[in-house]
Amino acid sequence: MSPQNSTDALAFLLVGIPGLADLQRWLSIPFFLMYLLALLGNCTILLVVRTYPWLHEPMYYFLSMLATTDLGLTLSTLPTMPQVFLFNAMEISFPVCLLQMFCIHAFSFMESSVLLAMAFDRYVAICYPLRYSAILTPTRIATVALGIVCRCTLTLLPLICLLTRMSFCRSRVLSHSYCLHQDIMRLACTDTTPNNLYGLTLVLLIMILDPVLITVSYIMIIRSVLGTASREERAKALNTCISHLSAVLIFYVPMVGLSIIHRYGKTAAPISRVLMANIYLFIPPVLNPIIYSLQTKHIRKGVTRLLCQRLAWPGRGQQPGSQEELGSLPKGRA
Template identity: 60%
Template sequence: MWSSSNSNSSFYSFFLTGIPGLDAAHVWLAILFTCVYMVALAGNCTILFVIGTDPSLHEPMYCFLSMLAITDLGLSLSTMPTVMDVFWANYREISFDACFAQGYFVHSFSFMESSVLLAMAFDRYVAICYPLRYSSILTSARIAKIGLAALCRCLLGVLPSLFLLRRLPFCRSHVLSHSYCLHQDLIKLACADITFNSLYSLVVVILVVVLDPVLIFFSYIMICKTIASIASPSERLKVLNNCLSHILAVLVLYIPMVGLSVVHRFGKHASPLVHILMANIYLLVPPVLNPIIYSIKTKQIRRGVLRLLTPRRIFFP
């Protein structure tokens, strides 16, 4: 499975650990992970179907919500094959190139989710601070450009780190500590100078994990200033309620993302279970909770989901 003659050959493979110490419980974990993945896939597909089939939801806010659902689907599907292999079939080997490709898509989709949440914050800012200009600012063409810019930003931003990591020799070990491939996990196995890799990764993290929340926070400062000028307390509450689902989605993404980054950089002596738990929360929680949050907190989405789930009565003459 592993050879030392040429560590960068595409024929070589890594070994996925799964969850150390819980091998006997892998069947039960497989059931749990399968249920979680099914909830994520069903929830995001439902959001896309409801928005796509209801003409009244073809508005900027729901276009961004569709982008978020597509991103969550990509995040789930990028890890599901290897996770299912590990826990259902106990097949833990993954090829060198497949592992790098998986790591690329995992980080691209997670950064894409951050970019979409930033775009949704801009949408809320325009809707609340400039309601009369909302339709003229967020035109269909501009929404498409925002979506394309977010996609290029993430795909092209992560790509150099893939090439930088791909050129490194991996001769220390071939055992990864998770059930899927992460950049942070792979780079620990390199037996060469990783200073430039670490610096580039840090720059990307700052530009996404740090910059995006700062811009989102700034947008909500402006929103709060506008809300403060509204005389009626009921109107203030209504405006805040319209932002609540987005705020919850932001917390659902960034809390696990920051937690995982902190654990990998500063938790070298922490238990392996802590690393694995944070990695799984980081990838599984946002795709599962985002559809639930928007289905509960957004009246139009909730109405569409109930209409989809409620069987239609058939009357015979």
């Protein structure tokens, strides 16, 4: 098969969960609930931050970026998973598969980059509290957001171009109900060395470098806190990092597990690969809004007030964020 044919007429076959084909419709229920929780939770975070001016601070701007990234990651798999689990529609064209692969990896890279930006936010807030607002101005935050988007999309374009020049003459059955780069690569019958080298470069520059820098930032935070603060101040400062540390762990731990299985788990059961990939893609968007709503005081208060207003005054009465209400709301960072 020529590369030209592989890009024009090639179609891949998606799969559900190996060995559980008869239960796929029932298994769609927990996936549907995860989609619902992820969409509802992250949209709520965005709405709360947008509604209340007392949340218009750098920490919550970065949290909005994380929620937006989680929404993008959730929506990236939405077009194919329901059709596989509910309608047994397995086929996906090569261009659509490339687009989905691009979206999944781009939003994964963005999530890593946003977590790094949030670590820098915590470093500045704890180590340079008096200069916090001067360092993290709205203009600089917007520049960081634009840099994250460019970093995580433009660097993927060469990978897409390399894939379009490949031909596929082996089995066209993928391992998941969505398209991933590693999964497409194993079906190629041409030399995959350029793709492997470039993919490894991206992993080193983003998915390896980011957690290393996050670790460095927390080492500096701990050194600063232990060197200058009292016990109560230490606990208060470190408490502001709990939500971010939780988000870091639930993102990077499944990612590392999935990478190990893909590279070294050749004899592992197919269901383990599928399970780890689903944990990597679905759990962070579901848990991040819950973690920040439970552990961040101002987010929790904003969600509570918003829900109470929607239930108590549907379509009438005082609007969220009005002057009467804002007079009683606390100021400052969580």
